Amino acid sequence: MTVERRRPTHGTVILIGGSEDKEGARLILTEVVRRAGGGPLVVATLASEVPDAQWERYHRVFRDLGVTALRHLAVQDREELVDADPSAILDDAAAVFFTGGDQVKIATKLGGTPLFDKLRDRFKRGMLIAGTSAGASAMGEAMLVARGLEEPTHKVDGAFYMTRGLGLVAELIIDQHFAQRARIERLIGAIAENPGVLGIGIDEDTGVVLEPDRRFTVMGRGAVYVADGYGITHTNVSEKSRGQTLSLFDVRLHVLNHGTGFDLGSRRPFKATHE
Amino acid sequence: MTVERRRPTHGTVILIGGSEDKEGARLILTEVVRRAGGGPLVVATLASEVPDAQWERYHRVFRDLGVTALRHLAVQDREELVDADPSAILDDAAAVFFTGGDQVKIATKLGGTPLFDKLRDRFKRGMLIAGTSAGASAMGEAMLVARGLEEPTHKVDGAFYMTRGLGLVAELIIDQHFAQRARIERLIGAIAENPGVLGIGIDEDTGVVLEPDRRFTVMGRGAVYVADGYGITHTNVSEKSRGQTLSLFDVRLHVLNHGTGFDLGSRRPFKATHE
Numbered sequence: 001m002t003v004e005r006r007r008p009t010h011g012t013v014i015l016i017g018g019s020e021d022k023e024g025a026r027l028i029l030t031e032v033v034r035r036a037g038g039g040p041l042v043v044a045t046l047a048s049e050v051p052d053a054q055w056e057r058y059h060r061v062f063r064d065l066g067v068t069a070l071r072h073l074a075v076q077d078r079e080e081l082v083d084a085d086p087s088a089i090l091d092d093a094a095a096v097f098f099t100g101g102d103q104v105k106i107a108t109k110l111g112g113t114p115l116f117d118k119l120r121d122r123f124k125r126g127m128l129i130a131g132t133s134a135g136a137s138a139m140g141e142a143m144l145v146a147r148g149l150e151e152p153t154h155k156v157d158g159a160f161y162m163t164r165g166l167g168l169v170a171e172l173i174i175d176q177h178f179a180q181r182a183r184i185e186r187l188i189g190a191i192a193e194n195p196g197v198l199g200i201g202i203d204e205d206t207g208v209v210l211e212p213d214r215r216f217t218v219m220g221r222g223a224v225y226v227a228d229g230y231g232i233t234h235t236n237v238s239e240k241s242r243g244q245t246l247s248l249f250d251v252r253l254h255v256l257n258h259g260t261g262f263d264l265g266s267r268r269p270f271k272a273t274h275e
Numbered sequence: 276m277t278v279e280r281r282r283p284t285h286g287t288v289i290l291i292g293g294s295e296d297k298e299g300a301r302l303i304l305t306e307v308v309r310r311a312g313g314g315p316l317v318v319a320t321l322a323s324e325v326p327d328a329q330w331e332r333y334h335r336v337f338r339d340l341g342v343t344a345l346r347h348l349a350v351q352d353r354e355e356l357v358d359a360d361p362s363a364i365l366d367d368a369a370a371v372f373f374t375g376g377d378q379v380k381i382a383t384k385l386g387g388t389p390l391f392d393k394l395r396d397r398f399k400r401g402m403l404i405a406g407t408s409a410g411a412s413a414m415g416e417a418m419l420v421a422r423g424l425e426e427p428t429h430k431v432d433g434a435f436y437m438t439r440g441l442g443l444v445a446e447l448i449i450d451q452h453f454a455q456r457a458r459i460e461r462l463i464g465a466i467a468e469n470p471g472v473l474g475i476g477i478d479e480d481t482g483v484v485l486e487p488d489r490r491f492t493v494m495g496r497g498a499v500y501v502a503d504g505y506g507i508t509h510t511n512v513s514e515k516s517r518g519q520t521l522s523l524f525d526v527r528l529h530v531l532n533h534g535t536g537f538d539l540g541s542r543r544p545f546k547a548t549h550e
Contacts, residue, residue: 154454154478154497154498154530154532179429179460184459184460185454185459188528188530192530203429221520222429222520223429223520223521223522227528234544234546236532244532245496245497245498245532245533246498246530246532247498247530247531247532247535248529248530249529249530249544250527250528250529250544251527251528251529251530252525252526252527252528253463253502253525253526253527253528254523254524254525254526255429255463255467255521255522255523255524255526256522257429257511257519257520257521257522258520260522269509269524269525271509
């Protein structure tokens, strides 16, 4: 798989590492609401096995936070999108929020449908896209795929456990529940395959707000890891090296907390404070 | 805690990430034996709760590998070293091999004793030191200490879970069972506290052979992570920031496999093949 560089996208994207606070200060979801600007907010539960339960949960939270126009985008099956195109739901939407579950479901249901064309079009015109957990991972050009319960190792093969995401955020491979599931090795394996891409790992109850100017700032309780493969001087990743132990020189790693950020254009972290 | 730079030590050190192969090709233990050159090999079980069982196990393996002169250095209690100094065991030893267990026990039993003075003296005159698991970690200037079962987080506090090691290998913080226990975050926390130090994380059945010229090569099945804090441009670690989420810019990370290595002098990885 190759991850091409694209022109910057035009909406704002909020990526959340999962398990965002829904009861207390609700820092991150409040930011989602603020950025949606009071317009209709669509909750997309495509990743979930329990879409109705998720809809009810987020409906309650977002309503509590003052959103009056809430819509549920539920797609059980890709065929539904052929029979009846539900994309009218996006016509005047200010934001779409993707809930968690299985990120592959988001891509297989949405990819190559009129609904996705509409979503991308609206996004390019400034609509906010937000996603938590699997809903965040699906936004990248490539998605990391779970390898099951096998023993953790540092094999080259880690670089191949990827599939195509929606590509709304180019240049990024996004991982979530990061500290909680100790996933940094798989993120590093992923950038080994294409050092041009940036890997970001987002902790639970932590989010990044990626602006159209390609700068993102971190908010929330945890950390965001950024693994930059741009300066890699050696990697042994190739089809032939499957089964071998990974070897990789000169990965640049940043650990970002609330109030710091990263510029995807210059590939530099920065200290900042939220507005 | 500060970790000072020291003059290079003079013996060779073999650091093993634990669970080294004891039944098959025994690549790493064979290298220990080869480096010991047939001379007396001392098995030091200071870290262990079951020193006799460990001694029996390693006695069998090393004997199988052709070592005829094997000695057991067992210290149940620091007081033993006051009553009777067992350091004569080191007089003509070619190598000391530290087994696993609790690395803090190694430091608390050995530190500031005539036995340790003798060990360091023999090491400076060229004696081989090897250690596996806790026996590897104890060789560093600082040792990482387990934080118990609390939820994994990316807090500044990670930088403070350290205590003094034996300091036979200066400039290094050594972690082991690395892939298997998903410990990279704690290694990064550790170098955040003193960016001048190098953190190395060694997988199971994997070792590094550190030569007196301060270059080490990797051998075995897994990977060795090297986290270099030298170029760090920002860290929020301070006593006051305890409880905050870690923030750290520009860590340099290398993933090394069998046949690659690292030069502690130039802080550069290299590709090499074993002799």
